[in-house]
Amino acid sequence: MKISITETDQSRISDVDFDNLQFGRVFSDHMLEMVYKDGSWQKAEIKPYGPVQFTPSMQALHYGQAIFEGMKAYHVDDETIHLFRPKDHHQRLNNSARRLCMPELDEEVFIKGLEKLIALDHKWVPKERSHALYVRPFMFASEEYLAAKSSKEYRFYVITSPVAAYYSEGFNPVKLTTSEKFVRAVRGGTGEAKAAGNYAASFLPAQKAQSKGFTQVIWLDAIENRYIEEVGTMNIFFKIKDKLVTPELTGSVLPGITRRSVIAIAKEWGMKVEERKVAIDEILESYESGNLEEVFGSGTAAVISPVGLIHHGGETIQLDQQKIGPFAKKMYDTITGIQYGKIDDPFGWTHPISLD
Ligand code: COI
Numbered sequence: 001m002k003i004s005i006t007e008t009d010q011s012r013i014s015d016v017d018f019d020n021l022q023f024g025r026v027f028s029d030h031m032l033e034m035v036y037k038d039g040s041w042q043k044a045e046i047k048p049y050g051p052v053q054f055t056p057s058m059q060a061l062h063y064g065q066a067i068f069e070g071m072k073a074y075h076v077d078d079e080t081i082h083l084f085r086p087k088d089h090h091q092r093l094n095n096s097a098r099r100l101c102m103p104e105l106d107e108e109v110f111i112k113g114l115e116k117l118i119a120l121d122h123k124w125v126p127k128e129r130s131h132a133l134y135v136r137p138f139m140f141a142s143e144e145y146l147a148a149k150s151s152k153e154y155r156f157y158v159i160t161s162p163v164a165a166y167y168s169e170g171f172n173p174v175k176l177t178t179s180e181k182f183v184r185a186v187r188g189g190t191g192e193a194k195a196a197g198n199y200a201a202s203f204l205p206a207q208k209a210q211s212k213g214f215t216q217v218i219w220l221d222a223i224e225n226r227y228i229e230e231v232g233t234m235n236i237f238f239k240i241k242d243k244l245v246t247p248e249l250t251g252s253v254l255p256g257i258t259r260r261s262v263i264a265i266a267k268e269w270g271m272k273v274e275e276r277k278v279a280i281d282e283i284l285e286s287y288e289s290g291n292l293e294e295v296f297g298s299g300t301a302a303v304i305s306p307v308g309l310i311h312h313g314g315e316t317i318q319l320d321q322q323k324i325g326p327f328a329k330k331m332y333d334t335i336t337g338i339q340y341g342k343i344d345d346p347f348g349w350t351h352p353i354s355l356d
Contacts, residue, residue, distance in 0.1 A: 008048035060140035066196035068138035076341035166301035173308025174215035183222035191252035234297030235259035294325035
C-alpha cells in the first residue's frame with residue numbers, strides 16, 4: 001500500500017505560538033486525503049493543508065452524512081512520538097461509518113496514513129506536558145446529488161492541530177446542568193456513533209446552559225429523563241465512596257476510548273467499577289448523604305476533567321473540589337503518564353511513530 005506525499009514548500013510552523021496554544025485553532029502543514037468512488041477507496045495522498053474544493057450540492061451539506069474521530073499524538077522525547085490507541089479509534093470510526101451507511105476503511109491504510117502524516121509533521125507535536133497534537137480523521141458524503149439517500153462518493157481526511165486543554169477552565173472544575181427540554185440521543189438513533197449531527201444538535205442547549213453560567217449540559221436519557229448518559233464532549237464518572245460508577249453504554253452514549261482506559265486502570269488498581277444505569281436522583285442522594293466524593297469527565301480532548309457543580313431542577317451538587325479531586329488527579333497522572341511515555345504501558349495502548 002503506497003501513500004503519495006507532496007510536501008509543502010512553505011512551512012507555517014514559525015508562525016505558531018506554542019506557548020499560547022488553544023484547542024483547534026491552528027493546523028499543521030499537511031493533511032491526508034482519500035476519495036471513495038466507483039465502489040472503492042482510491043489511493044491515499046498526503047498534501048499541504050489547505051482549502052478543498054467541493055460542490056454546493058454535495059450530499060453531506062444537505063443530509064449530514066458525516067462522521068469523525070479525535071485522537072492525540074504525544075511528544076515523548078525528540079526521537080519518539082506516541083499515538084494513543086489508534087486501532088480502537090479505527091474500529092470506532094468504522095462502527096460510525098456502518099451506522100451512517102458509509103464505507104469502512106481498512107485498518108492498514110488508516111494506521112499507515114496516520115504514521116506517515118504524523119512523522120512528516122512531527123515538529124508540530126507540542127513538547128509541553130498537557131499539550132498534544134490533536135488528530136482529527138473525518139469522512140463525509142461528497143456525491144453531487146440532492147436525493148436524500150446514501151451517497152456513492154465520499155472523502156476521508158486527517159488533519160492535525162497542536163492543542164492545549166479543551167476547556168478553558170483547564171484543571172478548574174467545569175459546571176454542568178441537566179436540560180429539561182432537550183435530549184442528545186435516543187437508543188436506536190445515532191448517539192453511539194461519532195456523527196457530526198450529534199454535535200450540531202447539542203449547540204443550542206449548550207448555548208442556553210452557557211448563558212446561565214454552566215460549561216456544558218449533562219445529558220439525561222431521552223425516554224425517562226432520569227438516567228445520566230454523558231456530557232457530549234466527554235463521558236462521566238462518579239466516585240461514590242470506594243466505587244467508581246459510570247453510565248453503561250446503552251446505545252445512545254458514545255463509547256469513549258478514554259472512558260474505556262479509565263475503567264481498565266481503575267480495575268487494575270483493584271477498584272470496584274460499576275457500568276450501569278445511573279439515575280440523577282441517585283447522584284443527588286449520594287451527594288446529600290456525603291458519599292459522593294468526586295465527579296469527573298473523560299475524553300480525548302477533555303482528558304480527565306473535574307466537575308465541580310451539577311445543577312438539576314432546583315437542586316445543586318457543589319463538590320468540595322478546589323481544583324481536581326485526588327482520585328481524578330491520580331487517574332489523570334496515570335493516563336497522561338502512559339501517553340507521554342513517562343510510566344510503563346502494561347495495556348499496550350501506546351503506538352510509537354517511527355520518525356525515520
Ligand atoms: C474528542 O474528545 O476528541 C472529541 O471529539 C470531542 C470534541 C467535542 C472535541
